[in-house]
Amino acid sequence: MAGSELDDLRAVYEPLTQSVRRLIDVTIRTHADAATVAAVKDRIDCASDELSESMRDGSFGLEHTRGGEPMVWGNVVIGVRNPAAPPLVVHHEPDGRVWAEFTLGAAFEGPPGHVHGGVCAMLLDHVLGATAHKPGKPAVTGTLTTRYRRGTRLSRPLRAEAWIDRIEGAKTFAVGHIADADGVTVEADGVFIHPRNP
């Protein structure tokens, strides 16, 4: 029952992560007065103290369950334990296409009311890279080019999609985009490389 160890760990830590994700959002948006903010800050510091009594020395990295299942739970794009991650759930189709559907709130803002162009680049880097990524055979970004057709609005359903254009040796050439209900907002192409010694 390897699946259940993963599920158990997830059941412990994912709700906490989601709560912190909501806290990020309200911290940006709150109009609370100075006294309320100071009192809340003290309680958050206590929470952090408690959680940090026993913790990893560095980042989460790549951990495995006792059953050998990989967890990249600290990842800034897909990490289910990273409150700063949207997080994206990346789906792989049999034909090699990769996609994710998501909505981005106040924490991802650039131009007022819009997703930061850099966030679009970050998510496209991950989704395009996912076309090249294989279990135990990671791919790193060589180059990435993003072309912005128009602004991407916050709080709208978005879809990122990518596919392989061609493979040349260790290099995967991928293309893709982010789209909202009215069509593509940002396009990208990139070269992803399987390092000889990952």
Next chain:
Amino acid sequence: MAGSELDDLRAVYEPLTQSVRRLIDVTIRTHADAATVAAVKDRIDCASDELSESMRDGSFGLEHTRGGEPMVWGNVVIGVRNPAAPPLVVHHEPDGRVWAEFTLGAAFEGPPGHVHGGVCAMLLDHVLGATAHKPGKPAVTGTLTTRYRRGTRLSRPLRAEAWIDRIEGAKTFAVGHIADADGVTVEADGVFIHPRNP
């Protein structure tokens, strides 16, 4: 005393934001057991409830002090009220060069121990764009290309730097990079556009 209103607001909200930033980090790294995590989660939910009693309908956007000073405090890269932002402090030199020095922790992870390539793209988008950005005359990204020379390590002092290559009408062509103590890790070039109707 326009400056003091800005300082006063910052003194209220910045410490809370920094506390939530620390909470993001320990949420990723904690080994706390299920009972501790559940208790902490409840306290965080209470904190969020309290902060959300009075808050903005949408994102932070661009607000001004009564004295007219702009605040882009929700911005995912530079926002002093966005716990998910590093946040970058962007410096403008008289010759047009732009730079920021920063360190990225566990919340920005991609490959184990390394900054996510997409985060590098996000920060370079912002820093290159800052060469074109003028108060009241924002610039949006047209295209951005990032080239990865090698991995960028977490928890190391980093410096992002950008400058204008040339200007053609409404288009600013900028170049730049991220470097650590051993040199450049990621290079970028981009085209940033001043929209006719910003």
